[in-house]
Amino acid sequence: MPPRKRILAAGVIAGLAALAVVPAMAQDKTINLKISLWAPPAHPLTPATQAWAADIEKASGGTIKTTVFPSEQLGKAFDHYDMARDGIADVTYVNPGYQPGRFPIIAAGQLPFQFGDAKKGTLALDEWYRKHAPTEMKDTKFCFAFIHDPGTLHGKKKIVVPEDLKGVKVRPAQSTIAEMVKLLGGTNVQASAPESRDALERGVADEIAFPWGSIFLYGIDKVVKYHLDAPLYSTVFTYSMNLNTYNAMSPAQKKVMDDHCTSEWAAKLSGPWNDFEAAGRAKAKALPGHEVYSLTAEQLSQWKTTLEPLRASWADAVKKAGGNPDEIAAELQAAIARHGAGI
Template sequence: MKTRTLAPKLALALGLLGSMVGLAPAVAPALAQDKTVDLKISIWLPPAHPLVPATKEWAESITKASNGTIKTAIFPSEQLGKAFDHYDMARDGIADLTYINPGYQPGRFPIIAVGQIPFTFSDAKKGTAALDAWYRKLAATEMKDTHFCFAFIHDPGTYHGRKKVMVPEDIKGMKIRPAQSTIGQMVTMMGGTNVQASAPEAREVLERGVADGIFFPWGSMFLFGLDKVTKYHIDVPLYSTVFTYSMNKAKYDAMSPAQKKVIDDHCTGEWAVKLSSPWHDFEAAGKAKMKALSDHEVYTLTPDQLKQWQAAVAPLQKAWAEAVKKTGADPEAIYKDFQATVSKYGAGF
């Protein structure tokens, strides 16, 4: 005897009834869910740095947008590796997504280094929007070992030290911890000696007298305790440092199309500005804090002194062009596009 199933007929009847009374048809649940992906995000900054909670908020947004299928864990304070190694950590999968200072490895990323030439940016938020819009067209070539997410800058930093520096000639004979490779070139051009140290190591080299001064953003002077080992500070937006968030390619490629879209939606110029803005505000507030200290001197430059600085750093653009030319790229076209983008966003010095 054959058995009958009423399920198809019952479903049809319910569907007809629903259409008669104006009910929407039920949506069938997904047959399969994306596999869970765990992302290790490495930031070499300490937890108190504003970029860490901002990154946490960003990571939580990624998890929410993926319906919980992309889970994140943040590792600050060089837990997974040294600051200098963060690009290779993303490339090699030691971490899945890392915070990178390209200038920590001189000569390796010459194209993005244009954003580190002194007197380029005066506004961090506009500068971040400009840098990201310009560089994401080039990142796939220069940072081909990783999946580029976005680029940003910190609020413009300046010189801080034990010795008062007014003009470029004052750098001669000094030992300086540069902010990045371009500032290192500048120090050498001015007759100084570079002392290489990552941000977490900077206080020690100044405290021990290994370095006489440092180029650093304002708020982070307090965060890393550098206000305790310096006295003089030039009040001018002298330079910015460029950064990226970059991802392990294999990790990104292994994601489902829906998960990739979540990452893509969080790797935008808008997110670059949103994530870095609390840091920009933090650094800018540091200047007023430094000015309020009676045992510190924050001083401006005269127009003539500023012209001397600008003239002294002019060869850095030529050196940048030579480095880019060696990669086979066209530095003139790249620089023209860069300048146009900075102008478009109103971010220039």
């Protein structure tokens, strides 16, 4: 067959194949996905999730309908993993660190001074965790994992060296930071992100571990004065799905979900949030009456050395769960190196 005719024939076949998908999708039973977030509508994650959900609807030919529920409408932030497990929502925004000890493997991503770049770090984290999610989060369908732009300490007191946290009441971002606070002689005050300003305002907490942009989103800037300019930590998150919902889908619908549960989508969905958080650092520096301060090389080294027991503690938790911490940690570091995501 001449080249021109081969090209035309190939085009016709491709067109017929594309048309064949439409009736196949049209025959699928319509599924209505409830997607639950505990972030408010103004949070960058909300419109990004709505765009992700709209793309799912489009790719499914309208057979997968979606509704996004922000602001804890369907349940508290701490409960979002169980909400996906139990079918209270079909897809949920999960902070695994809100439940200390329950998800020890993914907690490797929360160790201090791990990530220097959130976008590259998300690609590394998601790529690494896909091997472990089916075991550690087996009662839900893992969609993807991501991190936010590195967060730090904001508070009423200037925290420069680790010993400055002794006796201080801290709202930790996640379980690893809570362990850090305990290690350094501070007291943990548990509060979800939406509850944090109230805890600081009432004096229940003195310091908070939070990303930069969100201190403005949640009004934290109104109740703190000092900001440590160091990539202290990142928090890991997942989008998790109800297994029954996923299993009830047709093969074509499952493919749509699988195509939207990738490392690339993890980075795309979290990208606007990471840009927002990174911009908050400059905004904080411009605040009158606030102090954004850096660490010397010696002070940074002191932090890293003092916090080394957190790695040993993480390794012990993984061993208890039946994992090999040396192998798991090496895999994560290799992924971080591949993506240039480290500090």
